[in-house]
Amino acid sequence: xxxxxxxxxxxxxxxxxxxxxxxxxxxxxxxxxxxxxxxxxxxxxxxxxxxxxxxxxxxxxxxxxxxxxxxxxxxxxxxxxxxxxxxxxxxxxxxxxxxxxxxxxxxxxxxxxxxxxxxxxxxxxxxxxxxxxxxxxxxxxxxxxxxxxxxxxxxxxxxxxxxxxxxxxxxxxxxxxxxxxxxxxxxxxxxxxxxxxxxxxxxxxxxxxxxxxxxxxxxxxxxxxxxxxxxxxxxxxxxxxxxxxxxxxxxxxxxxxxxxxxxxxxxxxxxxxxxxxxxxxxxxxxxxxxxxxxxxxxxxx
Amino acid sequence: xxxxxxxxxxxxxxxxxxxxxxxxxxxxxxxxxxxxxxxxxxxxxxxxxxxxxxxxxxxxxxxxxxxxxxxxxxxxxxxxxxxxxxxxxxxxxxxxxxxxxxxxxxxxxxxxxxxxxxxxxxxxxxxxxxxxxxxxxxxxxxxxxxxxxxxxxxxxxxxxxxxxxxxxxxxxxxxxxxxxxxxxxxxxxxxxxxxxxxxxxxxxxxxxxxxxxxxxxxxxxxxxxxxxxxxxxxxxxxxxxxxxxxx
Numbered sequence: 001x002x003x004x005x006x007x008x009x010x011x012x013x014x015x016x017x018x019x020x021x022x023x024x025x026x027x028x029x030x031x032x033x034x035x036x037x038x039x040x041x042x043x044x045x046x047x048x049x050x051x052x053x054x055x056x057x058x059x060x061x062x063x064x065x066x067x068x069x070x071x072x073x074x075x076x077x078x079x080x081x082x083x084x085x086x087x088x089x090x091x092x093x094x095x096x097x098x099x100x101x102x103x104x105x106x107x108x109x110x111x112x113x114x115x116x117x118x119x120x121x122x123x124x125x126x127x128x129x130x131x132x133x134x135x136x137x138x139x140x141x142x143x144x145x146x147x148x149x150x151x152x153x154x155x156x157x158x159x160x161x162x163x164x165x166x167x168x169x170x171x172x173x174x175x176x177x178x179x180x181x182x183x184x185x186x187x188x189x190x191x192x193x194x195x196x197x198x199x200x201x202x203x204x205x206x207x208x209x210x211x212x213x214x215x216x217x218x219x220x221x222x223x224x225x226x227x228x229x230x231x232x233x234x235x236x237x238x239x240x241x242x243x244x245x246x247x248x249x250x251x252x253x254x255x256x257x258x259x260x261x262x263x264x265x266x267x268x269x270x271x272x273x274x275x276x277x278x279x280x281x282x283x284x285x286x287x288x289x290x291x292x293x294x295x296x297x298x299x300x301x
Numbered sequence: 302x303x304x305x306x307x308x309x310x311x312x313x314x315x316x317x318x319x320x321x322x323x324x325x326x327x328x329x330x331x332x333x334x335x336x337x338x339x340x341x342x343x344x345x346x347x348x349x350x351x352x353x354x355x356x357x358x359x360x361x362x363x364x365x366x367x368x369x370x371x372x373x374x375x376x377x378x379x380x381x382x383x384x385x386x387x388x389x390x391x392x393x394x395x396x397x398x399x400x401x402x403x404x405x406x407x408x409x410x411x412x413x414x415x416x417x418x419x420x421x422x423x424x425x426x427x428x429x430x431x432x433x434x435x436x437x438x439x440x441x442x443x444x445x446x447x448x449x450x451x452x453x454x455x456x457x458x459x460x461x462x463x464x465x466x467x468x469x470x471x472x473x474x475x476x477x478x479x480x481x482x483x484x485x486x487x488x489x490x491x492x493x494x495x496x497x498x499x500x501x502x503x504x505x506x507x508x509x510x511x512x513x514x515x516x517x518x519x520x521x522x523x524x525x526x527x528x529x530x531x532x533x534x535x536x537x538x539x540x541x542x543x544x545x546x547x548x
Binding site: 017047048051054055056057058071072074077078083085087088089090091092093094095098099101102103105106107108146 | 304305307308311312315316317318372376377378380381382383384385386387388544546547548
């Protein structure tokens with residue numbers, strides 16, 4: 001698939017608000033059948049990026065498209081893209097069902113879809129109550145119901161777990177996985193790293209409006225140098241020399257363990273065996289998403 | 302466009318604000334018609350203007366339209382509206398047509414109710430009533446005024462995001478600024494967007510607050526001038542809407 005025809009394709013996207021550069025030369029894509037986590041600290045530019053993608057914020061430069069078309073150019077936008085934005089709002093005096101009726105009518109979706117999505121998000125019993133009586137979690141479910149009305153090929157969710165209780169978060173995770181399982185492309189921004197780590201296939205990490213990393217989760221967790229191996233041996237100095245001779249980057253930790261970067265445990269084991277060094281410990285080290293996030297975004301900035 | 306229009310009409314019907322204000326419009330119009338029919342002695346020449354122009358739908362649909370468009374910002378429903386209809390000009394056009402249609406429906410309901418009330422009371426008092434043709438023409442004029450003011454309200458509301466500021470601003474211009482200009486400079490004031498509807502409705506100059514013996518424009522000319530105002534406000538509102546970031 002041509003990158004520009006990907007379900008979501010962003011290329012060189014930039015936006016400033018006055019003197020503040022919110023998003024700068026951002027590029028990434030989201031593939032079908034995968035859940036992509038869009039991560040970054042508060043103020044990193046995630047929501048601005050999503051709003052530019054959806055045509056709600058006007059971009060300064062760059063491209064943001066769905067299958068090669070901007071959101072405004074999509075012939076039936078809500079049938080192709082469903083979006084849940086962080087501050088999803090509703091007229092407080094209108095019922096949840098009527099909110100969906102309006103969107104179904106504007107999007108030319110069958111009226112029966114309203115009941116279907118209400119059932120899907122578990123709001124059937126509350127459908128005829130006015131939205132001002134809804135809890136935050138119910139509002140979030142209503143926003144998700146609106147996004148699902150057109151059974152779209154692409155789902156965009158900005159902090160979808162906000163307001164959901166633990167069962168709701170699990171329901172959300174299952175929903176995202178189910179959508180990806182049906183071949184949908186799902187882009188989900190979140191600050192709940194542990195939640196994202198359980199749900200996503202790919203991640204895009206940004207900070208200060210700039211891309212810091214993107215790719216499959218395992219690849220990003222492996223760090224820029226690839227796999228990391230921790231090894232203890234009967235003769236650390238000799239093993240370190242052997243590993244460096246084999247072209248590996250090796251650090252000796254204060255605890256006495258060696259950290260070999262850019263190589264897998266099996267390769268380290270082969271080198272040790274070739275040099276007759278007895279091993280005491282040999283493990284692959286993977287970063288947590290939180291470690292990767294803080295490393296890539298500059299910690300607590 | 303028809304889907305967007307239908308969606309806008311559902312929006313209108315599914316909030317209490319519209320139903321409440323429409324109810325007040327019906328109530329005030331009928332009360333006015335009833336009081337004038339009961340308490341005055343209209344002549345054959347004055348009865349049409351005295352009793353059968355008491356349709357207040359124009360004022361209420363104007364306010365409802367301003368509330369409708371500014372409510373999109375107040376309740377932040379503009380985001381979901383523009384996700385469903387990313388072409389902002391079509392969205393604004395659909396809302397404009399929806400409020401014009403709502404004005405038409407509300408005015409027809411009120412004008413017919415006023416006509417029935419007026420004729421029943423006047424006949425009971427053995428006072429003159431208008432010819433059927435005159436009455437139908439007046440109902441048509443009232444309906445056109447309500448349609449124009451509904452459309453005008455959307456254009457005006459699109460210029461100001463703050464709902465309270467928009468409503469107060471419209472009322473100040475309609476009830477204070479324009480009448481003042483009309484009294485002091487009637488040759489200018491007669492072209493104001495809140496004065497022209499009087500000409501469309503056929504309200505005589507002396508009842509419309511004209512000073513200096515200046516005449517109203519003909520009804521057709523006034524309607525065209527109103528359309529020009531609507532076009533100007535729509536263009537200005539659409540330009541602002543297209544440039545705004547929904548952040």
